[in-house]
Amino acid sequence: MSSPMISLKSLTSTTTMNQLLATAKSGACASSSCGSPAKPEDVDSATWEKIKDHPCYSEEAHHYFARMHVAVAPACNIQCNYCNRKYDCANESRPGVVSERLTPDQALRKVIAVANEVPQLSVLGIAGPGDGCYDWKKTKATFERVASEIPDIKLCLSTNGLALPDHVDELADMNVDHVTITINMVDPEIGAKIYPWIFHDHRRFTGLEAAKILHERQMLGLEMLTARGILTKINSVMIPGVNDEHLVEVNKWVKERGAFLHNVMPLISDPVHGTYYGLTGQRGPRAVELKTLQDRLDGGARLMRHCRQCRADAVGLLGEDRGQEFTLDRIPGEVRYDASKRETYREVVARERGDHVTAKSEAIGMVKAAGSSGLLLVAVATKGGGRINEHFGHAKEFQVYEASAIGINLVGHRKVEQYCRGGWGEESTLDDVIAALEGIDILLCAKIGDCPKDQLTEAGVRVTDDYGYDYIETAVSALYAAEFGLEPLAATA
Incomplete structure (x- = not known):
């Protein structure tokens, strides 16, 4: 069995930092900019430089790099039937929810504090909780302040697109080279079922x-961004019976206009969230329904399948949220940026990513060659690094990998309630986990108790x-070999 990678969640301890420094001195690449063998064949080198450390735009990067959202843009110019923005809320994990709204100066202070303590941080995003293009003065001021203090951080904006052409x-x-637009329709007849109103040109x-x-x-807005070489990701919310079939057409339209990624997300419609759809009984899609639609879109615009539908104040790797560690009351009044942890982390990750890519390539080659x-379908408990390194009882989600004649691919994730709480497992939680694993053939985890x-x-x-x-792909290839009577691939350290 292979040895574990240094935990991505423990990189800030003194002991671990000394380990990282020793590893870096032993010959790791000087920085992640030295080039990575992980570059997909269908991505040119210039684009790869933009996305290789962006956890949303690169599936491979999301194993190693973190994002941070700052809630500086509360005002919004449209109403969506699936949205209910909430402030001073720490209990819900969905877009539009924040614990505290920030001024640009407060946001700068928070970004520096996070950058000093979360070495995986590579991207700063503004995703509301309203719309960053409508609340433009705050958005612009935040980007300008952060870029002047941390020039190597990527700047990313999410918007509904209504005010986008103006900016x-x-x-x-400002060198913002990643923009996400939420586009749920290209047919206004369908759009009228999703959006009760908009506010544009001083009118409702x-x-x-x-x-x-x-x-x-x-x-x-999408066409203008493409013309300027700004990468775009399109978010679409899958609403059964409203736009689920129509999203095939949306995918065609955005591909024709140069979108880099299309991310189809499930509607979140729990009535406790207070959204129109939630209160009127509109259901969200089952995991298998979402995957079926995503499979239909293969061959169109490139798909993102690792989205976590983050809060507007999310901090950390995708799939985790450390935002409550960095509320304003926990941050000193004055903070100064120290780049050392981020630089050291990137030195180590550059080599780890190379090892992972080699193992992944071998595993995929074996599966393809099997004929x-x-x-x-394999569900995996992981907390980063591309490895099976999460205990079953601690998992809050499972990543889903599909092995087939075309290789091994991440095709989604399934959110679950944490089974183990204080040493005890909840029976009702286990029932929910079983339901969430619908269609899954095998579940992989670092450890699981006999009872569950x-x-x-x-x-x-x-x-x-x-x-x-x-590594996840190494394990999946071995399972595939055992399942279909093939010669298994040896585990890779």
Whole structure:
């Protein structure tokens, strides 16, 4: 069995930092900018330089790098039936929710504090909780302040697109080279079912007229960004019975206009969130329904399948949120940026990523060479580094990998309630985990107790911790070989 990578969650301890420094001195690449063999064949070198450390734009990077959202833009110019923005809220994990709103100066202080303590940080995003292009003065001031203090951080903006065309030139001037636009329709008839109203050009519009204006502005903004070489990610919320079939057409439109990624997300419609859809009984898609739609979109615009639908104040790796560690009351009045931890982390990660890419390539090659028509869906408990390194009882999500004749690919994730709390497992939680694993063939984790393992087995869910701390793809290839009677690939350290 392979040895575990240094925990990505413990990089700030003195002992671990000394280990990192020793590793860096032993010959790791000077920085992640030295080039990575992880570059996909269909991505040019210039684009790879922009995305290789961006956890949202690169599936491979999300194993190693973190994002941070600062909640400086509370005002919004549209109403969505799936949205209910909440402030002073630490209990909900979804877009539009924040614990505290920030001024640009407070945001700068918080970004420096996080950069000093979270060495994985590579991206600063503004994702509301309203709209960053509508609340533009605060957005611009925040980007300018942060860029002057931490010039190597990537700047990223999320927007509904209505006010986007008014600010594309300024975004380009500030070197904001990643913009996410939420586009749920290209047919205003469908848009009218999603958006009750918009506020544009000092007027409120409703119904079909509102949706038509929003559609035109979104397409214009996307085209303008593409023309300036700014990478775009399109977020679309899958709403069963409203736009689920229509998203095939959305995918075609955004691909034609140069979108780099299309991210189809499930509607979150729990009534406790107080959204219109939640209160009126509109259901969200089941995990298998979402995957079926995403599979239909293969061959269109490049798909993002590792999104976590982050809060507007999220901090950390995708799949984790350390925001409550960095509320304003926990941050000193004066903070100065210290780049040493981030620099050291990147030195070590550059080599680790190279090892991971080699192991992944070997594993995928074995699966492709097998010539089998078999398909295997594997759920994985991981906390980063591309390894199976999370205890079953501590997992709050499982990443889902698909092994087939075309290779091994991350195809989604399943959120779950943490099973183990204070040493005890909850029976109702285990039932929910079993339901969340619908369609999964095998579950991999670093460790699992006999009791939950037996109960999962009785429920028809196969689970093993035999591959703890292996690279995910290496373990999946071995499982694929065992499942379909092939020669297994040896584990890679």
